[in-house]
Amino acid sequence: MAHPIDSHVGRRLRQRRSLLGMTQQRLAESVGIKFQQIQKYESGANRVSASRLWALAEALEVPVSYFFEGLSSPEMEESTAAKAEADTISPEVLTNKETIDLIRAYYGLKEGPRRRLLDLAKTLAGAA
Numbered sequence: 431m432a433h434p435i436d437s438h439v440g441r442r443l444r445q446r447r448s449l450l451g452m453t454q455q456r457l458a459e460s461v462g463i464k465f466q467q468i469q470k471y472e473s474g475a476n477r478v479s480a481s482r483l484w485a486l487a488e489a490l491e492v493p494v495s496y497f498f499e500g501l502s503s504p505e506m507e508e509s510t511a512a513k514a515e516a517d518t519i520s521p522e523v524l525t526n527k528e529t530i531d532l533i534r535a536y537y538g539l540k541e542g543p544r545r546r547l548l549d550l551a552k553t554l555a556g557a558a
Contacts, residue, residue, distance in 0.1 A: 438500065438501055440472045442498075446492055449530055474485075
C-alpha cells in the first residue's frame with residue numbers, strides 16, 4: 431500500500447504535468463527514465479528519490495516544495511478540519527480535463543480580463 435505522502439507527491443506530479451500539457455513519455459525522457467516509472471510515481475506505488483524529485487521539479491519548472499504543498503501533520507489536520515472543508519476543493523477536480531482547459535484559457539488572458547473573469551466567477555459562485 432502506498433504511503434500517503436508518496437500518493438500526495440504523485441498527485442501533485444500528475445497535476446503539474448497535466449497543467450503543462452506534458453505526456454508521461456515526454457516527462458520521462460526529460461529526466462532519463464521510462465514512462466512506466468512516471469506512472470508508478472503518479473500512483474504513489476513507487477517513492478520518488480530526492481535526486482529524481484529535483485530533476486522532475488526542474489523539468490516541470492516548479493520548486494521541489496511544490497510537491498509537498500497541501501501536506502499537514504495529523505495534529506494540524508484535526509484543528510483545521512472544519513476550515514479545510516469550507517476552503518478547499520477535491521483534489522480530483524484538478525485532474526479533470528475541463529479544469530485543466532479552463533486554467534490554460536484563464537492564463538492565456540491578459541491581466542485585466544483575467545481579473546474581471548475571476549471577479550465574475552466569484553460572484554457567480556456566491557450566487558449559487
